[in-house]
Amino acid sequence: MSKLVRLNGxxxxxxxxxxxxxxxxxxxxxxxxxxxxxxxxxxxxxxxxEDEKTQGxxxxxxxxxxxxxxxxxxxxxxxxxxxxxxxxxxxxxxGDLIDCESLSSFGKKYRISLKKxxxxxxxxxxxxxxxxxxxxxxxxxxxxxxxxxxRVVERMQEKDLYCLLPDxxxxxxSELVDGVAAVDHWYGKFYNNLIVCHxxxxxxxxxxxxxxxxxxxxxxxxxxxxxxxxxxxxHKFSQIIATRRSNLMVVENGCLCKPMDYADTGRLNxxxxxxxxxxxxxxxxxxxxxxxxxxxxx
Numbered sequence: 001m002s003k004l005v006r007l008n009g010x011x012x013x014x015x016x017x018x019x020x021x022x023x024x025x026x027x028x029x030x031x032x033x034x035x036x037x038x039x040x041x042x043x044x045x046x047x048x049x050e051d052e053k054t055q056g057x058x059x060x061x062x063x064x065x066x067x068x069x070x071x072x073x074x075x076x077x078x079x080x081x082x083x084x085x086x087x088x089x090x091x092x093x094x095g096d097l098i099d100c101e102s103l104s105s106f107g108k109k110y111r112i113s114l115k116k117x118x119x120x121x122x123x124x125x126x127x128x129x130x131x132x133x134x135x136x137x138x139x140x141x142x143x144x145x146x147x148x149x150x151r152v153v154e155r156m157q158e159k160d161l162y163c164l165l166p167d168x169x170x171x172x173x174s175e176l177v178d179g180v181a182a183v184d185h186w187y188g189k190f191y192n193n194l195i196v197c198h199x200x201x202x203x204x205x206x207x208x209x210x211x212x213x214x215x216x217x218x219x220x221x222x223x224x225x226x227x228x229x230x231x232x233x234x235h236k237f238s239q240i241i242a243t244r245r246s247n248l249m250v251v252e253n254g255c256l257c258k259p260m261d262y263a264d265t266g267r268l269n270x271x272x273x274x275x276x277x278x279x280x281x282x283x284x285x286x287x288x289x290x291x292x293x294x295x296x297x298x
Contacts, residue, residue, distance in 0.1 A: 005039040014039060022222065023185050027168075056284050059089040062132065063196060063278045065232030066255035068099040068144065069121045070112055073256055073275060073298065076124065077131045080256075083296040084279060087133040092190065094232040094253065095142025095198025097121060098173070118173060125177045138190065140183045141170045142198040143233065189222065191284040195229045207238040210252045214245035223248060226287035228280070235273035239295065249290055253278050256298070 004011050014032070018025040023043055031042035062084075073079055098121050101112055125137060146169070174182035187197035195217055203209050213231050217223035225246035230253050238252040254276035274297070281292040 022187060022189070027184070057089075058281070058283045059191065060086075061190075061194070061280050061282065062088040062091045062134070063094055063230050063253060063280065064091065064256055065094040065198075065230075065253040065277070066096045066142070066235055066257055067093070067124070068096055068255070068257035068260070069124055070117055071099055071257045071260070072124065073258060076256060077127045079298050080277065080296075081131055083298065084277075088279065089134060090136045090138065091128060091132065091134045092138045092140065092188075092196050092230075094140050094196045094230060095146070095186070096144045096232065097124075097139060097142070098145040098169070099257075100144045100169070118176075121173055122176055125180060129177075129179060135179070137177075137180045138183055138188065138196075139170055139174050139180055140188050140196055140198060141168075141186055143186075143200055145169055145173075146184065146186070187217075189227075191282060193227050193282060193284070193286065193288055194280065195223055195227060196231075197229065198232045200233070202234055206236075207240045207250075207252070209234050210238050210240050210250040211242055211245070214242035214248045214250050218245045218248065228288045228293065230278060230280075237274040237276050237295065237297075239293075241290075249288070249293065251278055251293065251295065253295070254297075 005014055005017050006012075012020070014028065015025050017039065018028050021043065028039070028042045031037060032039060035042075067076070098117050100114065100117065128134070128137065168182065168184045170184045171182040174180040186199065187195055189195050197213060197217075199209065199213060199216075201209055201212055203212070210229075210231060213229050214223070217227075217229060223229065223246070225248065227248060229248060229250045231250070232253055232255070234252055235255040235257075236252055237254040240250050242248045242250055254274040256275060256277060259273060276295050276297045278293065278295045280288060280294075282288045
C-alpha cells in the first residue's frame with residue numbers, strides 16, 4: 001500500500017491528504033489495506049469532488065436536516081411542497097436522514113428494525129426525487145446514521161467480523177437509489193462556497209453552535225469569508241453573520257422529524273424543536289448572496 005499520494009499535483013502522505021479533504025484517515029486506510037485499492041478508489045463516497053465541467057453553474061439547492069426516518073413528519077414531501085412548490089437543481093441532506101434506533105445503545109422496549117428504516121428511507125428519497133426533480137441528492141453523515149453504525153462496526157472488528165459488514169451505511173443506502181451521492185463525513189464543502197455540516201456539539205444558548213461552527217471551519221482554513229455554512233443536529237433554527245469569524249453567514253437549519261421522546265424528559269433546559277428547511281440560489285465559485293438564502297417553516 002502506497003504511503004504517498006498525489007493531491008492537487010503535490011505528493012503528500014495519505015494522512016495529510018485525508019486532512020486536506022476532510023475525510024477520516026482510519027476509514028481510508030482500512031479500505032486501502034483490506035481491499036487492496038488505491039487512494040482515489042478509497043475516497044469515493046467519502047468526499048464530494050467537484051466536476052470541473054460543471055463549475056460556475058447557477059443552482060437552486062434545497063438543504064434538509066435531521067429527518068430521522070422512520071420518525072419523519074407525516075406526509076413530509078407534501079408538507080415541504082405546501083411552502084415551497086418548485087423544482088431544485090440539487091438537494092443536500094445534512095445528516096441524520098436515518099434514525100438508526102435499532103443500533104442505539106439506549107434501551108428500548110420496542111425497536112424498529114434497521115431493515116425497515118432503510119426501506120422507508122429509500123421510499124422517502126424516491127419521493128423527494130419525484131417531488132422536486134433534483135439532478136443529484138447529496139447525503140452527508142450525522143451522529144445517528146454515521147456514528148451509531150460505526151460503533152457497531154468497531155465492535156465487529158473486535159470479533160473479527162468486520163469483513164461481513166459494509167464500510168458505511170451512508171454509502172450503502174446511497175448506492176440503492178439512483179442520483180444519490182454519499183458524503184461519508186460529518187461535513188461536506190459544495191460548489192466552493194457552501195459548507196453543510198452535522199456537528200456533535202450542542203448548546204442551549206441561541207446561535208452558540210452556529211458561532212462555534214464558523215470558528216471551527218475558519219481556524220482550519222476550510223472556510224473563507226465568502227462562504228456560507230448550514231448546520232444541523234440541534235433541531236433549532238438561527239441565522240447569524242459571525243462577525244468575529246470573517247463575517248460568515250451561518251444557518252442553523254432546524255429539523256424535519258417528529259419531537260423525540262428522549263428530548264423532553266424533565267430537563268429544564270429543553271427547548272422546543274423547530275421544523276424548517278432552507279433553499280439557496282447560488283453560483284459556483286462565487287460568494288452567495290445573503291438575500292438568496294431562504295428558510296421555510298412547517
